[in-house]
Amino acid sequence: MTNKNTPAKRDRILDAAEALFAEHGYDGVTLRRIATRAGVDVALANYHFGKKLDLFQAVFDRRAQTLNESRRDALHACQAIAGDEGPSVEQIIEAFLRPLELAQETGDEGWRHYLALIAYINNSPYWGPRMMSQLFDELVQEFIQALRKALPGARDEDVYWCYHNLSGALTLTLANTGRIDKLSRGKCLSADFQAAYDHMIPFTAAGFRRVCGQE
Amino acid sequence: MTNKNTPAKRDRILDAAEALFAEHGYDGVTLRRIATRAGVDVALANYHFGKKLDLFQAVFDRRAQTLNESRRDALHACQAIAGDEGPSVEQIIEAFLRPLELAQETGDEGWRHYLALIAYINNSPYWGPRMMSQLFDELVQEFIQALRKALPGARDEDVYWCYHNLSGALTLTLANTGRIDKLSRGKCLSADFQAAYDHMIPFTAAGFRRVCGQE
DNA sequence: GTCTATACCGTGATAGAC
């Protein structure tokens, strides 16, 4: 009961920063805007997190652990079910993507912002190389290893290029820009993540099979 | 002979802005840095283009016409060859992508920066909706129309979602972040655009066929 | 330890003098 809602402000700063960084990028956001949105004083962000860059990093780190765990669990679960010959390409991609959909469809809209932030970072020539590897490479390599097993005889470069295409499709989905809404005149909605993944899974799985010679 | 190199400075401003906006985004770049890189006075950008936002727009507009024309030509050329039944999915996607590769592999590195800028804009929740449609929608609709013809019986939503996946894969390629270099430990290179498109074309074509029921 | 008010100093966009 002592500090019941003391952590509230700290978290509200992270929430506000997450949403704003995801929409406007690192330089498009000021600490003052973050503070205003969080309903706290400007200096509080500095007190809790230090420099602006450290706050950015803190936002990036906060949900990474949880996300990696749920994806790893999904991968291991489908591997357990599949047995010795291992899961199919479709099953692996499903394990890669569905945890994201679940996160996006939580009541907690923070996850939506967080994943849009990942999209921003992944697509940025500046931030991408600096931040993606540290948190995600290990798990991605596990997925790629599983894909390699599901695609016997595939050349390594082909598998990586296919992963690149999957990653790109996913990134644009996470960015949630609303562009497809306009292009399709409302027939498709950026915010309809279930539809996005329902299409992305067979689309990319077919791509893997074709390029890696398993058609 | 009167103003032999008067346009030079103006163009150098555009070149510098293009490269910097592509790497750091709109807010990550100052007019001073642009001016320094262009080797001109700070105020000259203002003189030629007005506000920072107008300079951004000018950079975005500069090459759009040329790019749209070469893509439209590529589409019409493959349609002319194919005759009445129309080109295949593979041929249409090839027409959509190859002009980009050609632009990227010109000696003019400006095109590489420009296309990375398109990637930045397309993936941004803020800029995407504001800027993509005005320049690219008309042509994209032409491509989608061609794809629809190549995929008889496909549902509209499916075609749009497939296009979304193609657009995402392309966007990440244009962004040229170097991430795949690290992931693949040098087996694949972001800057190897030919390899990127050589893989993207069969990958996405197979995806279209699977999702749109033409397998 | 948590938080606020405020001050500092550099930097940025832009307008106006030349």
Place this chain on the structure above:
DNA sequence: GTCTATCACGGTATAGAC
């Protein structure tokens, strides 16, 4: 076309309230 001045804003440090 160029140079300079202006004026607002941004990140950050500090002093102290609770």
